[in-house]
Amino acid sequence: MIHSCKITAQGVWINGKNIYRISEDSEDWKKELYKKLQLSYPKFFKMDDLSKMSILTFEFLKKELVLDSFNDDEIALLLGNKNSSLYTDNLFSDSYLNKKQASPSLFVYTLPNITIGELAIKNKFYGENIFLIAANFEQMPYLELVNNKLQNYSKACLCGWVEKTINKEECFLFFTSSALNNKDLNELYKKYKN
């Protein structure tokens, strides 16, 4: 079975089923999920939103997975989005243009693949990885990438879509240790869109 998890400012969905609704009066929905997960990871609060969402989504997804059978370099990470790290790029630009002080902690997140790094550090993943920029979720070459990786070194793939703009925050991750086909992808698209 391919397990998936989606989080947005509205809630959390595991395998397409809603398991949690964000409180209507929540001031910080990602912090609310951090508390719900009872995480103790101070670095979380210094991360950009792409990394925060990826970390949270995988913490929920992890509860559905048995990872012990994989070596730490056998899980490939394949993530993507449309707008790269543009949201943080703008914050960093503002820090040195308007506040006259370039922020090191913002600068470090002005690349989208840092979210893969944060997932790898937190979960001790040492495998293959790639972050792609694509027009939308459907344009991500998950089928080609997953099947290529699984035919070679990796034994499983953690894949997904993590997006942050002024108007949108979402993260959808799925985990598979078996080759994908078009039917699998159609099911994943439905779970992403629901």
Add this chain to the structure above:
Amino acid sequence: MDAFKTQLKEQIIEQLNLEDIKPEDIDNSTALFGDEKLGLDSIDALEFIVLLDQNYGIKISDPSHGKDVFHSVDSLSKYIQANKAN
């Protein structure tokens, strides 16, 4: 001096975005880097340099000084008192 150290801790908490940490949670003499509840890393060392520049007009031009200066609130406080712009 205690009031200054409290103010310094408040600035550290704000600059380093330390969630759910209060000034009284930071011991004056304990090593800042290595305290698990603070979770500081190399980027935070750069943020300390920004903090000194922004709040006290102190520029650390030789990064090798950072290890001693940023060791604890006591060492940071002592360095600021000795070097802050008048």
